[in-house]
Amino acid sequence: MQTISKQLGLLLLLLLPIGILQGQSFRNITMTGGLSVMENNDGSQLPTLSDLDFKNPFFFIFEGRFTEAFAINASLYTNEPELKDGTQPFLIGGQVSGQWYFDQYIFNNEDFEWSIGAGIGLYKPQRLKSRSTFGFNTIFRYWVSERIAFSFQGVTNFGFSEDPLINNFYQYNFGVVWGSKARTPKRNAYLESQEILEEDAVSSERKKAIVDLTPEEPPQEEVVAVVPEPEPEEVQNKPREFESIYFDRNSSYYNKQEALKLDRVLVALQANRAYRVKAEAYTDASGDAVYNQWLADRRLKRVTDYLLAAGIDASRIEGISVGIDPESVECLDVPSPCSVESQRQYRRVQFLLFEQ
DSSP: OHHHHHHHHHHHHHHHHHHHHHHHHTTOEEEEEEEEEEEEEOSSSOOOGGGOBOSSOEEEEEEEESSSSEEEEEEEEEEOOOOTTSOOOOEEEEEEEEEEEOGGGTOSOTTEEEEEEEEEEEEEETTSOOEEEEEEEEEEEEESSSSEEEEEEEEEEEESSOOSSOOEEEEEEEEEEESOOOOSOSSOHHHHHHHHHHTTOSOHHHHHTSOOOOOOOOOOOOOOOOOOOOOOHHHHTOOEEEEEEEOOTTOOOOOHHHHHHHHHHHHHHHHOTTEEEEEEEEEOSSSOHHHHHHHHHHHHHHHHHHHHHTTOOGGGEEEEEEEEOGGGGGGGSSSOSOOTTGGGGGSEEEEEEEEO
């Protein structure tokens, strides 16, 4: 069993630099450090507060995210847990884990991250033999800025070989994360979605699954034959403006009410194939320019992905990720002339329809 664990551990160690290199293209390499609480347990019951060990309790995690949902991390931890013979030797250990981030399915906020993972580890108590472990963990993060987050990690480690003094044990890690919560590629998200469409990555099954939202044509009314004077060309091609979609702060998700606005744009595009749409994504002025540009890219991608999946040809969609709305800069004045609600108008994607 130890041979198998070492082979799995070696495989994960080989995958770690790949995750880190790929993580660079996604701008998401994080480092976490803090305090680690440990409990030596036989696995038959959960520990109580009085059972927890808190001596030399430190941990460090280095993680590379290679997609929006998957990452690989390497961790190192120390402590002095109480063994079953009553001694408390210094212990050092490490683990390499694969993580799955599923927060995008739960939280309507970019500040929260939640993942579960599993991996292979090794620990070495002082004066005792090293042991291999298989561990499950969950990590919860809350980003307080574009670079800093608070983190909690719970780990359950199972020993591969029976040890009379320490075998299965729990860890609770509380730390500070430094890195970036920006996970989308540095390339323009809209242009990339066009390339994906050209390569036929949007499957025909997905297109067929979209309900046809084209409304029924109203009955034709009898019209008196009056020939109007022709309008100037610039009036005929005047763009048609639709309601903008608005977002919560630090979020690229829109609620059901905002989704109805996007459906109206979709219906108009389906009803008249001569129309093309121009979508512009904005943020308010809070936060730095790099983060807000990323957030605007993300908002634009959600909107354009929906239209593309509904069967709208990429040639009929023009996307512009503006970033910070210039009009929102005045809200940074002290005291701010803007209320929290009034700043919502800047967090939007707006639409204009033109005839091709």
